[in-house]
Amino acid sequence: MAAIGVHLGATCACAAVYKDGRADVVANDAGDRVTPAVVAFTENEEVVGLAAKQSRIRNVSNTVVKVKQILGRSSGDPQAEKYIKESKCLVVEKNGKLQYEIDNKLISPEDVAKLIFSKMKETAQSALGSDVNDVVITVPFDFGENQKNALGEAAAAAGFNVMRLIHEPSAALLAYGIGQDSPTGKSNVLVYKLGGTSLSITVIEVNSGIYRVLATDTDDGIGGVYFTEALAQHLASEFQRSCKHDIRGNPRAMMKLMNSADVAKHSLSTLGSANCFVDSLYDGLDFDCNVSRARFELICSSLFSKCVEAIKKLLEQVGFTAEDINKVVLCGGSARIPKLQQLIKDIFPNVELLSSIPPDEVIPIGAAIEAGILLGKENPSLEEAALFIECSAKDILLKGVDETGADKFTVLFPSGTPLPARRQHTLHAPGSTSSVCLELYESLGKSPMNEENKFAQCTFTASKRLVADTDRMFEGNFFLSTLVLPQGLGGQSREVVQSCSRI
Known part of the structure; x- marks a missing residue:
């Protein structure tokens, strides 16, 4: 019996196969183990992969x-x-849906993804x-339900039988094999994924085969393409200097x-x-220009700093130090960069850094292993053998x-708080105040708070107790509820799901 695991990233896609108890990434017809997630439309055909990427210079407006x-x-x-602002390919809204307009034809993003899955x-x-x-199929933690559905539908349209979506x-x-070979015992694992367009860091507690997400953060302001752009700017300066x-x-x-x-x-x-x-x-x-690794590291020094500062920020958010992390898993193509790996080792000098599997192949191999686990089940389903523990997806402020x-x-409520949850908060106000209105907000990372982030509004009345004869103390219990997001992980390990609903 055999099955497939597929990871569709923003810039590349990769497929792994599970057969005879082993999962391996397979090479495409060009001999590459990773395929550019690029689709070029010509008058007579659709081209996917490296050929589409290479021809983009001549066909930029028709290449997705x-x-x-x-x-x-x-x-909205x-x-x-x-994305629409940066895209060289025209994106329009038709019947409430975003579509590409190519040679006077409308093509949906799902159809483009279908071609890549094919x-x-x-x-x-x-x-x-x-x-x-x-x-x-794998999905990021920050994917909403609509995005997951669209990804699954695109894969199904390509002829796949989608057994499960996993994070x-x-x-x-x-x-x-973390949590599989030795399902007993508790450990904390940091998953560091530097992909083409974003950096995602997740701290996961592994306990008796259960994966519990303690904290996760995604930064769209850093990714492999930013390193490429920095190097391209340097090359442009060299061309200007010489020519x-x-x-x-x-x-x-x-x-x-x-x-x-x-390529460089x-x-x-x-x-x-x-x-x-x-x-x-x-x-x-x-x-013609030669670039040394040392020069490249100097050019991208500010980007490297952002990459490691994100780790420190997430550890601080969850209340951990480097010593609280037992293993670090590297994934994403840009996690191959030696300088980055060294900087991560410097943060975790006594922690096992897992990079024996090429970082851009880790996620599809894991998906293929999950597919192999599901092959042994007669009726695999999202609910079967999965434990759903709802957690707040973002900080509630x-x-x-x-x-x-x-x-x-x-x-x-810090992100990752198991829900429903209760918190007691005490505040002081002038004695003339008889009630107070408190506002809760969802954290959007570095973005400033505004009305769109408001999560809930609560009104409380004063208690009879007085503080220093001039202040009144207000006490109230905050409750947070969730909608269950049925996204499980089969096999021995089970995945803790993050979801959050407004109250």
Whole structure:
């Protein structure tokens, strides 16, 4: 019996197959184990993968990239609006749904994802030598229900039998057998995923085969593409220095440099230097430049700092120190960078850093292992053999004021708090005050708080007790409820689900 695990990222896709008790990533028809998640539309065909990425320079308006960022989203969504603004391919709204307009034809993001899944299915079936359709698909923790549904429907439209969707950090733990080989005992694992467009860090408690998410954070302001852009800007400066032409305002020339910088970035993960050559970069001039690993690390020093500061911030949020983490799992293509791995080792000098599996292959291998587990079940379902413990997906903050009268936000329910939950909060107010209105807000990371973040509004009346004869004390219990998000993890381990609803 065989099954498939597929990870569709923002920039790349990867498929692994499970057969004879073993999960392995399979190479596509170009011999690459990772396939660019790029789809190019021409007059006669749709091209997926490396060929589509390479032809984007000549066909930019008809080439779709990063479809995962818009899949299942609607207009008005901040992430969707950001994507539409940056996309070189026209995105329009039709009948309430976002679609690509290509050669006067409307193509939905689901149809684009379907083509990528079809490529993955073809790659896996070619390696297996049989028509195997059972698959497990991975999803990020910050995916909403609409996004999960859209991803599952796209995979089903490609001919897959989707047995389950599992979260990416859980798949990473499965790839290394964490909580499987030794299901007893308690440990804390940090999953560090640096993908093409975002950085996701998750702290998971593994206890008797149960995965419990203690904290998770995603930063869309850092990812592999930002390293590529920084290197491309350096190459543009070198071209200007040697050829006296500033090409930063030339989209075609910069796209050529981005492609060259991307290849060089990957080479520098294994080599001490890389050569960047671009034929006819601008005005018939060729460009040839050698970049050392040390130079690359210097160029991207600020990005590396952001990558490690995010770890410290999350540990502080959950109240941990580096000594509280037992293992660190690296995943995502950009986690291959040696400098980044060294910086993470410096934070966790006494912690096992798991990187023996190539980071860009960890998640699909975990998905394939989960698919293998499900093969042994007669009727696998989302509910079977899964334990659902609802947790707050984000920090819930209480709005107050400081000594200067400025707004002050206090964390009342940290992200990962098992729900329903109760907190008691005491505050002081002038004696003339008979009631007070408290406001709760959802944390959106670095974004400032505004009315759109308001989670709930509670009104309380004063108790009879007086404080220092001038202040009144208000006491109230806060309750938080949730909607159950049925997203389980089968097999021996079970996944704790994060979900949150408004009250």
